[in-house]
Amino acid sequence: MSAPEVTYKPGDFKTDLKPVWCPGCGDFGVLNALYRAMASLSLEPWNTVILSGIGCSSRLPGYVATYGFNSVHGRALALATGVKVARPDLTVIAVGGDGDGMAIGGNHLMHSCRRNLDVTYILMDNEIYGLTKGQTAPTTPTGDKTKSSYWGNPEPAVDPVELAISTGATFVARGFSGDLKNLTAMIQRGIEHRGFSFINVMSPCVTWRGDSQYQLLKAKLQELPEDYDPTNRASAVKYTRETDVLTTGVLYEAGGPTIGDRVEHIRMMAQEGGKVPTTREILERFMPSM
Ligand SMILES: Cc1ncc(C[n+]2csc(CCOP(=O)(O)OP(=O)(O)O)c2C)c(N)n1
Ligand code: SF4
Numbered sequence: 001m002s003a004p005e006v007t008y009k010p011g012d013f014k015t016d017l018k019p020v021w022c023p024g025c026g027d028f029g030v031l032n033a034l035y036r037a038m039a040s041l042s043l044e045p046w047n048t049v050i051l052s053g054i055g056c057s058s059r060l061p062g063y064v065a066t067y068g069f070n071s072v073h074g075r076a077l078a079l080a081t082g083v084k085v086a087r088p089d090l091t092v093i094a095v096g097g098d099g100d101g102m103a104i105g106g107n108h109l110m111h112s113c114r115r116n117l118d119v120t121y122i123l124m125d126n127e128i129y130g131l132t133k134g135q136t137a138p139t140t141p142t143g144d145k146t147k148s149s150y151w152g153n154p155e156p157a158v159d160p161v162e163l164a165i166s167t168g169a170t171f172v173a174r175g176f177s178g179d180l181k182n183l184t185a186m187i188q189r190g191i192e193h194r195g196f197s198f199i200n201v202m203s204p205c206v207t208w209r210g211d212s213q214y215q216l217l218k219a220k221l222q223e224l225p226e227d228y229d230p231t232n233r234a235s236a237v238k239y240t241r242e243t244d245v246l247t248t249g250v251l252y253e254a255g256g257p258t259i260g261d262r263v264e265h266i267r268m269m270a271q272e273g274g275k276v277p278t279t280r281e282i283l284e285r286f287m288p289s290m
């Protein structure tokens, strides 16, 4: 007899911790969308891990009743890689901010994309360092005044979606924290996707970017055309570096082996008749005189 299937409600994933985010912070919307997506997928809390770096957004694992770890600035994906290698059977979700993922953690994003690590990464993009009180981040638009750029940000901004597509992520989406319905569907699809799923969520910081950030983002929102083909990489790139509009939806989705598949293939080759060299033979390759 098979075990009865457990169903969950979004509230089942709440912990006793009350989020310490400022009232009106966009991250509340992301958390709610995640609760809903997890409930619709009936994710078992004991088989799910949520990892983050450091930042306001990186507090999220504490608010979800799964295994989780609020780790070190920029290292959410390094931890996610380790968990997935040790326990490929688990659902692994990484979360964090634009500073965490695009500045100090930028190289981890690039390598997770190209490896097609089977992890879902939700980036809460408020275009600012929120926790440390409003300094310029890699996604801060050029010219914007911040606590660390009084005369306006002199740097060109990065588009995380463009970066993810160009470095090999096999699922790339852009969402808005104020659009719960579409964001929930996007996160659900990202978790279901086999391979690296990158979801860049525009998530306003009311404290350091003001109310205008929410209004500005909302006014620019547009959805992908109904006949949009997400398997076409070139079409996906056309929706990056937008200025007057902000297109949300799943921009790119492709198949392909994950890094886990590739390593497993090598393991099988080594086991099935492949000659495994001895330590001495390996050393002799470097020191022929041995
Ligand atoms: C190695 C290291 N460098 C810098 C910091 C300081 N620091 C903490 S959070 C943060 C940036 C947070 O910005 P973001 O990742 O965008 O998250 P947000 O607070 O905006 O959600 C920085 C620079 C740190 N904790 N560790
Ligand atoms: S400082 Fe900004 S990002 Fe941090 S909790 Fe407040 S509104 Fe959210």
Ligand SMILES: [Mg+2]
Residues within 6 Å of the ligand: 055, 097, 098, 099, 124, 125, 126, 127, 128, 129, 130, 137
């Ligand atoms: Mg930020």
